[in-house]
Amino acid sequence: MISLRNRLGALLLLAIVCVVALATLAASVILRNPLSETVLRPMAQQIQLLARLVEQNPQAAVAAGVQLQTSSAQGVPDPELGLVLQREVAAIGPARALSVVRASPDTPLSVSVDLGPRGVLVVPLQDIRPPPGGWLVFVIWMILIVAGATCVSLVAAIRFTRPLQIIHDAVERIGADGDLPVIPESGPLEMRMTARSLNRLSTRLKAATESRMRLVAAAGHDLRTPMTRLRLRVEFLPEEERRKWLSDLDELSAIADSAIKLVHEEVGHEQDPTCMVDLGDIVTTLRNELVTLGLDIRLASKTATENQTGDERVPYAAEPLRMMATPLALKRALRNLMVNAATHGGGAEIVVRRFGTRALVIIHDRGPGIPESLLGQVFEPFFRVEPGRRRALPGAGLGLAISKEIIERFGGSISIANRFGGGLTQSIRLPLTLPADS
Template sequence: MTSLRMRIALLLIVAIITVVGLATLAAVSVIGEPEPEGGLQPVLRQVELLARVASENGERARAAGIDIRDQPAAGQQDAKLTRILGNTLRDRGAAPAAVVTSTPGRVGKTASVQLPDSHWLVVDFPDFSPPRDAWFVLAGWITLIVLGVTVVALYFTSVLTRPLEMLQAAVARIGPDGVLAPLPETGSGELRATARALNHLSARLKAAMEGRMRLVAAAGHDLRTPMTRLRLRAEFLPEEDREKWLNDLDELDRIADSAISLVREEVQSQDLSEPVALDRLLKEIVSELTALKLRARLVSADQACVRAGALNLRRALRNLIVNAATHGKGATVELQTSNGQAIVTISDDGPGIPPELLDKAFEPFFRVDPARRQSVPGAGLGLAIAKEIIDRYGGTITLANRPGGGLVQKIAFNRA
């Protein structure tokens, strides 16, 4: 039982039932068990009077309908009531034999008092013992208490944990930019203070991220001027050194362009209500890359429509397919629909990514080779930009190595 709500509810239920039980025990201990003699005194008085009447004139007693027999009534003797009846008769000056019996299937008991002439007076005797189903009544009473306490505990537990549910919902609404949605500063004092603190935290996070993005964009932009000067100076270098300098400057240029593009993807937003035909988009991208002499093919494409920004989604998928076509020796693209989702699978035949580096593949400027040797151009931001776009439109992307070699990129979107 790991739920805080269930723990609080169980605590309340146990506490209330324990208090009720202790209060009941205390009340029973103070009041005490009622003495049976006190409740039986009127009945015992009547039995005594009937015994006297029957002793003085048996014939008249029989004529009056009093039951007088030669033997006491049959049945199982009730020792406690027999003792009480005998003590009462002796206390009142009479000392006859007396017995109280009960008969199975018969309601009540029977009192038999011996008369002086050895006959027996037989009278009905009320049964003051607890009902036979007393335990069922007690169990029903306890069940009602438990049910009532459970309902009350669950209600108040729900009230107590409602602020936590609000905080959980707020955290679940964190946007792709990592910023919390504004929380309403209403409710109790503690709840308002918590919401206010989270709103301040969200504002500070947003300001910090925007500052970071401006810094990266400014750095990428400021690199343009010195790189242009270096490119001009490289023209005057000897032929054997000029090509190396120009290659390094081209790589710096790509890094700067990719950094600026990454910043734009993180700070810009696009309408999510635009339906995009994913199968048509993949066909266009694969045709474009094939025309550029890249090894890419679309083996299957189910019809699927998703809600996203068409231009940004094209860019993300193009980056992923280009990555497989260049670094993976060819890209194989599939589009399948299942359980309300559109799943794009991009496979290649390259070396893949070491398992310990799969979680770092979406970090900016990531390279599998720590020495940064590269046989194809790239700044290491293609996967980072693609993931930023896919996350923004509610999709997911995962990477996995194929058993026979190569990398599998799987992208899933909810169908529109």
């Protein structure tokens, strides 16, 4: 695909080259037959002067170096130039019969003037032809013009498309949280206007997002009061009905808590400290915590059943996997994914490995999997599936959505796929902080 900058540069280059080429060709055509007043008139005056000198005193003219012959000079005639020179000679004195010839391509022109019985006056004519190798000079001239025009066109195209480049760079710098860095309002007027408009747009979008987040948080908090009243009233219902009501209230409470957590994650991550963490240690710590809560989570080792130390609590990692992250946020993301796999997948197995400059965390579960048509929707809020149908189940919330937002904020990515033979595989890729000598 040809960019706008390249098209604009090519258009400017073509315009400049065409104008210079036409101007050069026009000049060469004009200079091919020079004006008689500037070139041939002095030659005509010289011919008339020498002719009068021969007519008055032939011996003195010959002694002065005038060339007199009995016949005209031999060579290839130039009748067009001869007629023009003859008119110029007649315009300043008596008309004289003359001819213009060239003995060879490398010799200058010669003018033969018939002076009757006194002989033929032969006068060398100044060579008014273009210099030899004219086409080579023209080609070199055009190469220089093209080189200069290319530089000018590129500079002009870059300046003309700079506002579009600012927009492109601004969009590329948008983080996973949707925040746009402030663009310096400097440079030409167009660049300042573009930067000012993008900064104003970023401010308005941020204000609108924060407003909606506050609305979600307020709704989550406001739901707790009526849910508390409902719990009190449920106590007076029969046992069977009370269990159903409590199940629905627990689901509402989970949804409200997830909404509030999402708001805290969106608006509060800037205040959380960022430091160097070891991904393997975090995964091991989380696994141990969740096991004490009764969740079935295992860590894969080097041999898939045990590692060199024989301790199942140490995940498979060839070396420390260090990265810059917010520890609390990273733990929250991984905890949500582990709990989701262990709770809804019948148990989880975790593998931690290094893959080039990135860390790879793989979470396998033993659940029934998800229909392929619904895999792209698993990160939507309040969405979970069961085999064969789409349905919001008790406990559904924003766990996966929050995890995805946190992982992408740290420059990582997450994907979910069905395993061969059943179950899901959650693959998390996070960038590592390499040593300075790497």
